[in-house]
Amino acid sequence: MTMMSDLSRDLVEEILSRVPITSVPAVRSTCKHWNSLFKDPSFTKKHCRKEAKEIQVIMVFDSWASLISINLHGVHNQKDGLVEPPIKQIGKLNQPEISYVFHSNGLLLYVTENNNNRLVVCNPYTGQTRLIKPRNTIHRLERYGIGYDNNNNYKILIFPYHDYPIRQEIKYEIYDFNSDSLRAFSFSLDRPIWRPCEDLSLKGNIYFVAEEQMGKLEGDNILLCFDFTKERFGPLLTLPFRSNGFDSVLLSAVREEQLAVLLKRWDAYEMKIWITTKIEPNAVSWINFLKFDMIQFSRRYHNLNGSFFVDEKKKVAVICERDILKETNYKAYIMGEDGYSREVNILGESERSPRMCSYVPSSVKIQQSLNSSGKRKERDY
Known part of the structure; x- marks a missing residue:
């Protein structure tokens, strides 16, 4: 009978590289040899590269976070146009x-909604977790990134x-993992903005969509970046279109390298x-x-x-997005060039809009808090 210990390293690596991200911590705790492989930079790079070939999405549905994989390989079919891709819950x-x-x-920041409101940072690939104790009780009108x-x-x-509307001065706080400290700041923007939202991380910084405040009137949507190196907000940046609060503007990260923005006018079916x-x-700068046209999937006056x-x-x-026939049902719509489209019912039902973000696995270690002796708590998995 062949034992796992009898297999070559290449074969073991091939087997372990097929382990779903959410199962990696359990596999690492099973065997010291496997744990050492997952700590090997060459293996983790190979594993993460294989996972990155698919679009992976973290979705919070009814207070639970799930990892979903969307494989777009072969999505274009010369005969049928756009075929339905395999979409699975990992x-x-x-x-x-x-x-x-x-x-x-590769790191996820959670805000929990139980009575012990707290911030949780975890790496699903390594299994590391760290609890962050905020200075005050977490408030629903605070944003975190x-x-x-x-x-x-x-x-x-x-x-x-x-x-x-907020004024030009923004007050904010920064929690530093390295020093285990929370510091308060204030920063004056070029012009007043209103309701910064649609936030995501790219290359270490956070980008927001916000509206300029033009006197008593709402202005155009703009892009705003928070620079973690300088620990302050940057100048107001332009989007590739003019829009206001009636229009839908969404952000997405592309391979952790580029930013994508989607626009749907409030009175149109077309999206760009x-x-x-x-x-x-x-x-x-943008291209x-x-x-594409969402006339079969969306209402005209629909944000x-x-x-x-x-x-x-x-x-x-x-x-x-929501199903136009049943608004508690969430679906995925696959859109391509020349009007190609498919509707995929994968997300389920919920009274609240699910929070979703793209996910790219990494072996980044989470800096642990200091213990009573001033040393960091370490954990392999």
Whole structure:
């Protein structure tokens, strides 16, 4: 009888590389040899590269976070146009009662909604977890995001979210993993903005969509970046279109390298997507990516409350949105060039809009808090 110990390293690596991300921590705890493989940079790079061939999405549905895989390989079929891609749930993440999730370079930041409101940072690939104790009780009108500076020091941004216009000065806090400290800041923007939302992490920084405040009137939507290296907001950046609060504007990350933005006018069926050719805290440039008509899937006077993801090589977009016939049901719509489209019922039912974000696995270690002796608590898995 052949034992796992009798197999060659190459074969063991091939077998372990097929382990779903959500099962990696359990597999690592089974065998010291397997655990050492998962800590080997060459193996983890190979494993993460294989996972990255698919679009992976973290979805919070009814207070649980699940990892979903969308394989767009072979999505274009010369005979049938756009075929339905295999979409599967890889597994649930071991963290219940989640109200919000944010992704940055393989790390997930959770905001829990139980009576012991707290922030949780985890790496599903390594199984590492760290609890963050906020200074005050977590408030529903606060926004949270995780990122890192040029020295790969991870930090959490905390700032208030207001439905009323804010002035040019923004007050916010930064939690630093390295020093285990929370510091308060204030920063003056070029012009007043209103309701920063649609946030995501890209290259360590956080990008928001917000509206300029033009006197008593709402202005155009703009892009705003928080730079974790400088620990401040950058200048107001332009989007590749003019829009206001009546229109739907969504952001998405493309392979952790580019930013994509989707626009749906409040009174139109057509949607357009642009992708950045350059993205920095103080500069951005865009190109057209995809244009399609959602007339069969969407109401004309309908704002989007979902998420979208793109594969720039295959020229395909995945739109996750409410079903127009049953608004508690969430579906995925696969859109391609020349009007190709498919509807996939994968997301399930919920009274609340699911929070979704793209996910790219990594072997980044989470800096643990200091213990009473001043040393960091270490954990392999």
